[in-house]
Amino acid sequence: MSALVLLSVVGVLLLYLGLFNQRASLAVTGVVGLAGAIIVIAAGWHLESPLFGAIVRFDGPARAFSLLMAGATVLLFLFGVDYYARMQRNVAEQYALMLFSLIGGILIVSFSNLVMLFLGIEVLSIPLYILAGGKRDSFRSGEAAFKYFVQGSYASGFLLMGLALVYGATGSFDLATIGSWSTDPAHGHDAIFLLGLLLTLAGLAFKLAAVPFHFWSPDVYEGSPTLITAFMSTVVKTGAFAAFHRLITALQLPDAVGTMLLTLTVLTLFLGNVVALRQTQFKRLMAYSSIAHTGFLLLALLGGDARSGDVLFYYLTAYTLATVGLFIILTLAKRAAQGDEHIRIFRGLFREQPWVAVAALLMLLSLAGIPFTAGFVAKYRVFLLGLSSGHLFTTLFAVAMALLGIYYYALVIREAFAPREQEGGTLAVAPLNLLVITLCGVGVVALAVWPVALP
Amino acid sequence: MAALFYILAALSVISALTVVGARNPVTSVIALVVCFLSIAAHYVLLNAQFLAMVHVIVYTGAIMVLFLFVIMLLNLNKPDGPRKSLAMRLAAAVAGGLLFITLAAAVRQGVQIPPAAGFDPGVGLVRSVGHVLFTEFLLPFEVSSVLFLSAIVGVVMLAKKDKDGTDQATDITEAERARRAA
Incomplete structure (x- = not known):
């Protein structure tokens, strides 16, 4: 709770700093505020505090996912020092909106009341609609903001309708009450509850970019400023998955919902991996790769038991580290190539910046799930969980899709280590960016030997 | 009381259909105002006076006036909408129809649910x-x-607005520019 207050205050403080043109102190203030929030959250690691009559409940998973999101935001703020250096206007607003969005993220990973789930999703999303359109001079950025806003509002409508129907069936917004209501076998086939749950999950699946609710994701990822794309694919994805997990583990899921989740998983795994094979623009490739990873994460949730929290946290940590690092490297390469986003811009990376190329290699290997990286351990744990919950064929299908996925990551690796044919602009790396890239690169290897368990 | 409910329900459904079906945007907006007002009346029937008032003030008052302003200022009141391809319209009809069938089936099965809590006259x-x-x-x-x-x-x-007025998008491709000009 104090973390939420702290983050709001820092957000408002950033707006004031922007008012007085204190550009140099923006990122520092943001990082200090986030560090404070991280300390506050971590200090109560083993405490479980229901607040405000159990509207939110800061338990182990909630704290862990909050820490992950805050940590990712710190990395992105450090990246922001360089990224926003040449931007003239509205820098303070961008930092502040990211903090506000993070507040929404913390609320949805700790909700224990459906009202808070809906409000948290809105607090998470509305700053994002604005941030997606943050590049005022870019047509594509405006397009991304508009598409995201219209489709996101539509998904919120589904979510709200679903939550209202769940309330209508159970008579409560409280997650624990709904959970015990749903375990009663007499309520197993309640049509209103079932319909409410389906609409709720559809609304959440939009935020996860699960197929067939993924249509916004490639365009929005491509059009948004790169820093915001990285924010969406790490912080927002983590928050949405943790909320999804929190919701479905608290309930006794009816069979029809299980079937729906299974369908979502298979479709997402298939479409994400297959369409990614044909992408040549790096941001679109990352968008489809993000959809593919949504598929693997959904597989972890299929069993619907509480153990999946550990696996989810581990997977999302590995994914976040790799994604943040790769988006930073993309920005640097894009800058050297005058705004081109084709994967050929990575050509010659190894000759120019060997360490950056090696870090990129590690992160791409981790995303692909090659052994000795965190991505491999994460996928392995997901497959084990899938097998133990009895989804043999889905797991085998996921393994096949993971093997298919190695191909498109390998394409990028090949570009990074190929010699450059013609001379382009030189790729400059600011010290702070190098630090974040190093952290991410080392992180995806170090994480492989450090098994994370939630309290 | 039941007759009043059916009249209001019919009014809501008809006006909602008009919103979607009308060719002229101004007709749609006026129908939406009627729809909102009839829904506010439903709230009164359900003893939720506060919600009814807020609904009228916020939706019917503020938001719909804004809609009308936008339509008139941008001169959108010509009856033309973007043409959708047949496949797209077919897909929308099938998807919407499936959702309707699911909803109808749920309501048909679920009409017997008892109120979860006792009626409290002070609730709204x-x-x-x-x-x-x-x-x-x-x-x-x-x-x-x-x-x-x-x-x-x-x-x-x-x-x-920018002080120097450099507000224009710089990365519009030629195709997009041509499409916008057309």
Whole structure:
């Protein structure tokens, strides 16, 4: 709770700093505020505090996912020092909106009341609609903001309708009450509850970019400023998955919902991996790769038991580290190539910046799930969980899709280590960016030997 | 009372269909006002006076007036919409129809559910809404301030004009420019 207050205050403080043109102190203030929030959250690691009559409940998973999101935001703020250096206007607003969005993220990973789930999703999303359109001079950025806003509002409508129907069936917004209501076998086939749950999950699946609710994701990822794309694919994805997990583990899921989740998983795994094979623009490739990873994460949730929290946290940590690092490297390469986003811009990376190329290699290997990286351990744990919950064929299908996925990551690796044919602009790396890239690169290897368990 | 409900329900459904079906945007907006008012009347029937008042003030008052302003200022009141391909319209009809069947089936099965809590005549009054809002739902109430603050910041950020007027998009491709000109 104090973390939420702290983050709001820092957000408002950033707006004031922007008012007085204190550009140099923006990122520092943001990082200090986030560090404070991280300390506050971590200090109560083993405490479980229901607040405000159990509207939110800061338990182990909630704290862990909050820490992950805050940590990712710190990395992105450090990246922001360089990224926003040449931007003239509205820098303070961008930092502040990211903090506000993070507040929404913390609320949805700790909700224990459906009202808070809906409000948290809105607090998470509305700053994002604005941030997606943050590049005022870019047509594509405006397009991304508009598409995201219209489709996101539509998904919120589904979510709200679903939550209202769940309330209508159970008579409560409280997650624990709904959970015990749903375990009663007499309520197993309640049509209103079932319909409410389906609409709720559809609304959440939009935020996860699960197929067939993924249509916004490639365009929005491509059009948004790169820093915001990285924010969406790490912080927002983590928050949405943790909320999804929190919701479905608290309930006794009816069979029809299980079937729906299974369908979502298979479709997402298939479409994400297959369409990614044909992408040549790096941001679109990352968008489809993000959809593919949504598929693997959904597989972890299929069993619907509480153990999946550990696996989810581990997977999302590995994914976040790799994604943040790769988006930073993309920005640097894009800058050297005058705004081109084709994967050929990575050509010659190894000759120019060997360490950056090696870090990129590690992160791409981790995303692909090659052994000795965190991505491999994460996928392995997901497959084990899938097998133990009895989804043999889905797991085998996921393994096949993971093997298919190695191909498109390998394409990028090949570009990074190929010699450059013609001379382009030189790729400059600011010290702070190098630090974040190093952290991410080392992180995806170090994480492989450090098994994370939630309290 | 039941007759009143059926009249209002018919009014809501007919006006909602008009919103979607009308060719002229102004007709749609007026029909939407009627729809909102009839829904507010439903709230009164359900003893939720506070909700009814807020609904009329916010939706019918503020938002719909804004809609009308936008339509008139942007001169959108010509009856032309974007043409959708047949496949797209077919897909929309099938998807919407499936959702309708699911909803109808759920309602048909679910009409027997008893009220989850006993009827409380004071439930929709300003006093009881305020009491719940500032005790049980205090956190959501406070958190919505963050939501509004980000919306305000966003409006200023996106809508403020540049001093030097360099507000134009720079990366419009030729195809897009031609499409916009057409």
